[in-house]
Amino acid sequence: MSSFLLPYGSTFEKISLPPGCKARLFTPNLVEPVENPASEIKRVLDEPIGSVRLSELAGAKKNAVIIVSDHTRLAPTQIFLPYLVEEIVRGGISTDDIAVVVATGAHRPAAGAEVREIVGAEIYNTLECLNSSQEPQDCVEVGRTSRGTPVQVFHRVAKADMKVATGNIEPHWMASFSGGAKALVPGTASRVTIEKNHALSVVGHISRDPGQNTVRADLEEAAALAGLEFVFNVVVDHHGRLLKAFAGHPVQAHRAGCRLAGRVYYADPGPPADIVVASAGGVPKDQNLYQAIKALQNAAAVVKPGGTVALAARCREGYGNHVFRGWVEAGRSEAETLERFSRGFVLGGHKAAAAARVTQKCRVHLVSGLPGQVAEMLHCRPYRSLQQAVEGALGRVKTDNPDVVIMPYAGLTFCW
Incomplete structure (x- = not known):
């Protein structure tokens, strides 16, 4: 069984994957910091x-x-x-x-x-x-x-x-x-x-x-x-x-x-995965949902169509933008959100449109401090812990050997 720690706010979420999972880390490339x-x-x-x-x-x-x-x-x-x-x-x-x-x-x-x-x-x-x-x-x-x-x-x-x-x-x-x-x-x-x-x-x-x-x-x-x-x-x-x-x-x-x-920050993630387990990267990357959407976009770029992204983002400040909040709480489908956005760029609405593109491609399991209904209005499924979100994702795959990508710093990890 493989275990990983992913940042969540100022703490961490631990996950364990069962035997058979083909797990690989996808992180920014290592460069040594300056000594002085x-x-x-x-x-x-x-x-x-x-x-x-x-x-x-x-x-x-x-x-x-x-x-x-x-x-x-x-x-x-x-x-x-x-x-x-x-x-x-x-x-x-x-x-x-x-x-x-x-x-x-x-x-x-x-x-x-x-x-x-x-x-x-x-x-x-x-x-x-x-x-x-x-x-x-x-x-x-x-x-x-x-x-x-x-x-x-x-x-x-x-x-x-x-x-x-x-x-x-x-x-x-x-x-x-x-x-x-x-x-x-x-x-x-x-x-x-x-x-x-x-x-x-x-x-x-x-x-x-x-x-x-x-x-x-x-x-x-x-x-x-x-x-x-x-x-x-x-x-x-x-x-x-x-x-x-x-x-x-x-x-x-x-x-x-x-x-x-x-x-x-640009790296090769390898082939698309059945499941991507991602963290926005903790504070400050997950201070609010507005910021965390960047990590969601990066994680979605790695997952197969129809796969699952399990994202941990604390979002202690809630939405982070009142226009974004209005778009999410309007109760529209992904297609309706994207159609509305196609009529003209709206600052804040662009984040709702970005999220809609992701949830059209794949399922998203969201672990956050937000009320469950917020995740649902964003067309995500809320979970209390990242481990539960991962188990929910594993339950969807039709193979005993799913490809799983782990992105501890998804807000800063971009695909070539």
Whole structure:
């Protein structure tokens, strides 16, 4: 009998498979983390890609904003942020004129304690730290992209002399990869801008190559219109450990990071499986259902049509998005949800559509902290434990030797 531990919130779910199951692990590729994160951070700030040093850029500016990821991301912001501040101060900008903006995009604002945890106590007590806002009245329109996206940016970001975007780089279903300009748009953009940009995933070209991705091209054009000059990105492993950092030009530095992120997070799962047992990856990947859908999509890519995905996602914050909730609770079939979505892109509705595509392909057994009726409205079957979900999946197969893929970090494990 084979046993596995899969992350679930801040704990783990244990499963045991009976003899005869052909089980295999599907995880991100192993890359050794750097031994000294501080040295790596200093190295890339000393030698930025396609740009002068951050301190030199700061020399001609009066104030600056540093855009950081929110609580749903793995970016080790509290580790690298002090070095960015030090570099900006070296260029002549006082700490009184540096603000840290948490890029919330379409997510909820980070609470005060969460902001402190994101940026670290020293930065929190020294600099002004605030959330961005997606409300159009809190944003300033700075232009329009060639694809027609109005570029409405949170006013504190729009009005800053210097803008620095930070974050981690990992595969992204719409924008090819996270990171780079994406921290500014959609990260600090209005709801209108986010929706217009994301709608290009329906009418544009979606490619794993960031240079051939319409959503990515649009958001990079938008960020350039907003005045983004410098990015600091990291690639981390599924434990959040720093693998490498990248800094400099918003496109050139980002592309260098994407090449590494692709090698880490894209892998060959082998042939499609009868059963996929997956975890979103624990906190922060399973904080809410909105985030956990990414793991569901990745797991569904590995399972046979008609097979079963057993997904563990704690979802302690519930749905994570009120529009998404409205779509789920509308009580529509998968076909009706997809037909509604085909009439026009709706931010939040896109997650319901993504889930509907999965549940049309395969059965989903959901282990979460959500009420059972939520799973049922999502066309999933609720289970109290991952072991029970697995046993339910095994009961469906017509062979004594089912192929079972184990994905402990499905939110970060992508198929070639």
